[in-house]
Amino acid sequence: MSTEEQTIEKFNNNLNNYINNYVRNNMYIIELTKCCGYQTFITIYKDESLTDLYKRVSFHFETNEIKSLFIITPRNEKIMVPISDIMTFRQFLMSQINDSNMVPIYPLPAHIVYRIYVDDGHCHEHNHH
Numbered sequence: 001m002s003t004e005e006q007t008i009e010k011f012n013n014n015l016n017n018y019i020n021n022y023v024r025n026n027m028y029i030i031e032l033t034k035c036c037g038y039q040t041f042i043t044i045y046k047d048e049s050l051t052d053l054y055k056r057v058s059f060h061f062e063t064n065e066i067k068s069l070f071i072i073t074p075r076n077e078k079i080m081v082p083i084s085d086i087m088t089f090r091q092f093l094m095s096q097i098n099d100s101n102m103v104p105i106y107p108l109p110a111h112i113v114y115r116i117y118v119d120d121g122h123c124h125e126h127n128h129h
Helices: 003-026 050-061 089-098
Strands: 027-034 039-045 068-072 078-080 113-119
Touching: 003 027, 027 050, 027 089, 039 050, 050 068, 050 089, 050 113
Parallel strands: 027 113
Antiparallel strands: 027 039, 068 078, 068 113
């Protein structure tokens, strides 16, 4: 194995260890879905506030035009993610899981990922169903 291949293998091992250990233990993986259907991942520390979640989404999309964040339940109900400095993302998530409103979007053994919809002002009722 060449030095370059060893370096790439070391990088891949380090990245996988980071994701499998640090991210899984300390963060949630969120799949942000815009109303147009575009999807991307972000991570959030479990005990960051919901206001921090809005900030992360704004930074990620490089815009201050985030109108709202919401989930769509398995019963096709829309639930808004409140802007709150007091409630952590973990608290919000656990309350929604307990009410059967949020479920992981990928089957095991994939990492647990939850979907949150982003309204950046371009949503229409037909876009998120």
